[in-house]
Amino acid sequence: MSRNAKINTLLLLVVAALAVLPLVLGLGDHKEEPFTGADGEAEAAITEIAPDYEPWFSPLYEPPSGEIESALFSLQAALGAGVLAYYFGLRRGRRQGEARAGAAKEPLVTTGDE
Amino acid sequence: MHIAEGYLPPVHAAAWGVASAPFVVHGVRALTREVKANPESTLLLGASGAFTFVLSALKIPSVTGSCSHPTGTGLGAILFRPPVMAVLGTITLLFQALLLAHGGLTTLGANVFSMAIVGPWTGFGTYWLLRRSNVPLMVSVFFGAFVADISTYCVTSVQLALAFPDPGSGVLGALAKFGGIFAVTQLPLAVSEGLLTVLVMRLLTQSSKGDLTRLGVLLPSRKKNENAEASA
Numbered sequence: 001m002s003r004n005a006k007i008n009t010l011l012l013l014v015v016a017a018l019a020v021l022p023l024v025l026g027l028g029d030h031k032e033e034p035f036t037g038a039d040g041e042a043e044a045a046i047t048e049i050a051p052d053y054e055p056w057f058s059p060l061y062e063p064p065s066g067e068i069e070s071a072l073f074s075l076q077a078a079l080g081a082g083v084l085a086y087y088f089g090l091r092r093g094r095r096q097g098e099a100r101a102g103a104a105k106e107p108l109v110t111t112g113d114e
Numbered sequence: 115m116h117i118a119e120g121y122l123p124p125v126h127a128a129a130w131g132v133a134s135a136p137f138v139v140h141g142v143r144a145l146t147r148e149v150k151a152n153p154e155s156t157l158l159l160g161a162s163g164a165f166t167f168v169l170s171a172l173k174i175p176s177v178t179g180s181c182s183h184p185t186g187t188g189l190g191a192i193l194f195r196p197p198v199m200a201v202l203g204t205i206t207l208l209f210q211a212l213l214l215a216h217g218g219l220t221t222l223g224a225n226v227f228s229m230a231i232v233g234p235w236t237g238f239g240t241y242w243l244l245r246r247s248n249v250p251l252m253v254s255v256f257f258g259a260f261v262a263d264i265s266t267y268c269v270t271s272v273q274l275a276l277a278f279p280d281p282g283s284g285v286l287g288a289l290a291k292f293g294g295i296f297a298v299t300q301l302p303l304a305v306s307e308g309l310l311t312v313l314v315m316r317l318l319t320q321s322s323k324g325d326l327t328r329l330g331v332l333l334p335s336r337k338k339n340e341n342a343e344a345s346a
Contacts, residue, residue, distance in 0.1 A: 011313045028179030038182040055120030059215035080167030087161040091321035
């Protein structure tokens, strides 16, 4: 593995470790429902501070179940990842094409000189 | 980080909408200008938007025992300047508000202000200051993305504290409460976001030297200059 690839892999490993460690160390154990969304907790805090507050507008569309919601979140991530992969693939292909074109040109020039 | 639909009183919701609108309008202009002047930017703009899409869809567990997600706005702010991110961030927030019931239309103004305006500006400012002080590129990128992420959640906490001051301890008491929920949860996630942004920037320096040089992220190398002179 090249030095570059090693550094990139290391970066990914640290990100993965940061995500997994809270689960492994059981940092959610003090909660009734561990690892819920922070925005849900904020809603709970609002109701605690202002018990009378009623949300005055509700979402136009709400995913009918947690599964559908996860599916839509995955779709969002997949769309983004797809575009990113397209970008880097295209760049790589172009670079290789240019390198090949450059390599193909050079022998032509030298044979012309001979 | 998004404030849920209906969870800001109408006056607050309207005020944040009014505060955000000029930034988004200005951003749309900056974006069209960039695309017209440099059509080859379109691809990288798409990639920056895509990065925000991926990162803000990832709910990651954190030290507080709850989950939250990064924002992904630092990368685009560093590459294309903050105004462009006001647009790309708003698109992401609209997608989540309309399809995922995450965030909302009434709270869109407030969420745009934190994630698509303050985040990119503070992130870019941090990156710019560090670069000006000759800090290495990747270190500056890390802290730029880190600050963009964490500042977004700090603003969200302030927005909620202003709307829901604690009856006993007031706005500051509420700020401590919301900050504890959002900002502390966000610390490790902001580190992750910084590292992921560095990763993408590293890949870009390998694949898109030309774009990064034109955008001023990389200094033009000597060889590039000679080529440019030769072709001119």
